[in-house]
Amino acid sequence: MSDVSNWDPVAVSEIIDSLRDVAGALLPILHAIQDSQGYIPEDSVAMIASALHQTSAEIHGVISFYHHFRTAKPGNHIVQICRAEACQARGARVLEHHAKTSLKLDYHGTTADQEFTLEPVYCLGNCTNGPNVQIDDEIIARVSPEKFDQLLDQKTTYIVELK
Known part of the structure; x- marks a missing residue:
């Protein structure tokens, strides 16, 4: 193909x-x-x-x-959730579940509107401040499900304002 x-x-x-x-x-x-x-x-x-x-x-x-490489075109924003033990101990599993549910996809999937691709990552090097996510090239600490939604809303709002 x-x-x-x-x-x-x-x-x-x-x-x-x-x-x-x-x-x-x-x-x-x-x-x-x-x-x-x-x-x-x-x-x-x-x-x-x-x-x-x-x-x-x-x-x-x-x-x-290597989990870093992808073989399909990603969404406009790459959202990575840290799955390392330190982040899991600080609530990453709850965050993972929330992200998958709210985006309606699993890891390595891309939303239907091509805005977000969700990927696991196994350490972002910010262990004491977990759970951590990285959106595009920005690491964000202490991400709750509510903060996650706000972060994605900011990315979506920014795209809409540019159009």
């Missing part, structure tokens, strides 16, 4: 060409593609495999091993 309409194969090719000779090139290539495209497009896997003289299965194995 081709996903050419959702990504820029020229940009991906340039990334691969610029990093293919770096020692341990696969991870830098995957990170650069995800930074550029927002995810690792399925059709880019064969390009990577060919450039690195590996099989597509080997590339898929690395992509699926």
